[in-house]
Amino acid sequence: MSALNPQPVLITLEEYEALPEDIRAEVFDGQISYMASPSQIHQMISMELSTILNIYLKSRKGSCRVFHAPFDVKLADNPLTIVQPDLMIVCDKDKLDGKRCNGAPDFIIEIVSPGNPADDYIRKPYYYKNAGVREYWIVDPRRKNVTVNYFEGNLLNIQYSFDSAIKVNIYEDLFVDFSYIAELLST
DSSP states (O other): OOOTTTTOOOOOOOHHSSSSSTOOEEEEETEEOHHHHHOOOHHHHHHHHHHHHHHHHHHHHHOOOOSSOOEEEEEEEEEEEEEEEEEEEEOOOGOOSEEHHHHHHSEEEEOOOOOOIIIIIIIHHHHHHHHOOSSSEEETTTTTEEEEEETTTOOSSSSTTOOEEOOOOOOSSSSEEEHHHHHHHHH
16 A cells, blocks of 8 residues: 555454543444434434334344344444444344344344435445345435345335335234324324
8 A cells, every 4th residue: 555545543352442432433444433313303203213122022022122223233344344323233142242132133224314314215224234134224204214135135216205114024913003103293
């Protein structure tokens, strides 16, 4: 590498874990990416979706659990890739070590932040699909739509409006009614 194009400094897992607790960051191929705190609307949507998913999973009495940010997901060791999805479902408890999920969650929801929509629409689908995430939703409060990426089938990038009841494809009988969330946001 020439002096004009220096090699980027890659962060290690130890350096990432040494970051102050109040710093929100993700790592893509060893490059750290800092994140802003979520907005009020972001938090409201996250809470509602978390509640819906958690009630459903508890009724099934299975091994799957819901986690919300900030909770690390280590997708790769070398180069290091660690993300903090807004919401996720993890069904394989062996992936959980008390600090993070090591490997792909089964289901991920990201709520688009105005400051970095490209991360949710472009960068993260690439990493999530390649890591083995089964289904990935992008919830966009500004556009009032949800993009569903079902990586196990051939349903990729299907968009729904906030007046839809959307099926979670990894389950036979789970639908999320976004009209309730749209109503909540309008009050």
